[in-house]
Amino acid sequence: MPSRKYSRVATGGTFDRFHSGHRRLLERSFELGDEVVIGLTSDEFARREGKTPTQPYKEREASLTAYIRANFPRRRFIIAKLDDFFGPGIASKEVEALVASPETGKRVALANKLRAERGFPPLELVVVDWVLADDGKPVSSTRIRNGEIDEEGRLIGGRNPGGRSR
Numbered sequence: 210m211p212s213r214k215y216s217r218v219a220t221g222g223t224f225d226r227f228h229s230g231h232r233r234l235l236e237r238s239f240e241l242g243d244e245v246v247i248g249l250t251s252d253e254f255a256r257r258e259g260k261t262p263t264q265p266y267k268e269r270e271a272s273l274t275a276y277i278r279a280n281f282p283r284r285r286f287i288i289a290k291l292d293d294f295f296g297p298g299i300a301s302k303e304v305e306a307l308v309a310s311p312e313t314g315k316r317v318a319l320a321n322k323l324r325a326e327r328g329f330p331p332l333e334l335v336v337v338d339w340v341l342a343d344d345g346k347p348v349s350s351t352r353i354r355n356g357e358i359d360e361e362g363r364l365i366g367g368r369n370p371g372g373r374s375r
Contacts, residue, residue, distance in 0.1 A: 214241050215305040218335075219297055221248030221313070223255050224269050225262035225350040227276065228360040230310070230340040235277065237337045238308040244285040246304060248296035249273060263354055266290070299323050306333040 220238045224231055238245045252266050277286055289297045314336045321331040339347035342362030352358050356365055
């Protein structure tokens with residue numbers, strides 16, 4: 210198996226209502242890293258951040274594991290419970306890069322400050338652009354829970370981006 214750009218990368222999220230944006234983030238992570246460390250937001254941390262996952266942690270973890278095993282067979286990965294923003298990307302010296310959305314990528318400067326305090330090298334940041342729904346806005350679990358779009362970013366309710374009925 211060919212070696213990838215990094216031996217270990219980290220990514221993370223809540224992964225509620227698994228969707229096309231989650232798939233893109235994971236695809237890029239496995240493309241870049243020999244091993245992928247995935248921080249999965251705990252139910253408690255999600256609530257502290259104002260998120261309301263419809264799926265409990267164990268269900269999200271099972272869905273994530275099934276997707277990875279089906280799409281990246283024989284690849285090395287770790288799912289670690291996240292109780293704060295940084296998790297294994299900060300705690301593990303071996304993590305070389307953070308694969309993140311534009312929103313999460315903004316935190317890498319603080320992450321690298323915390324890593325420097327531990328004597329760890331800085332993380333490289335790889336930003337993965339949002340997957341856009343039919344209306345040009347990012348696909349998100351919140352929008353799916355609200356019934357605006359489906360997991361592929363298709364508008365629900367017969368509306369198209371121009372606001373006309375289909």
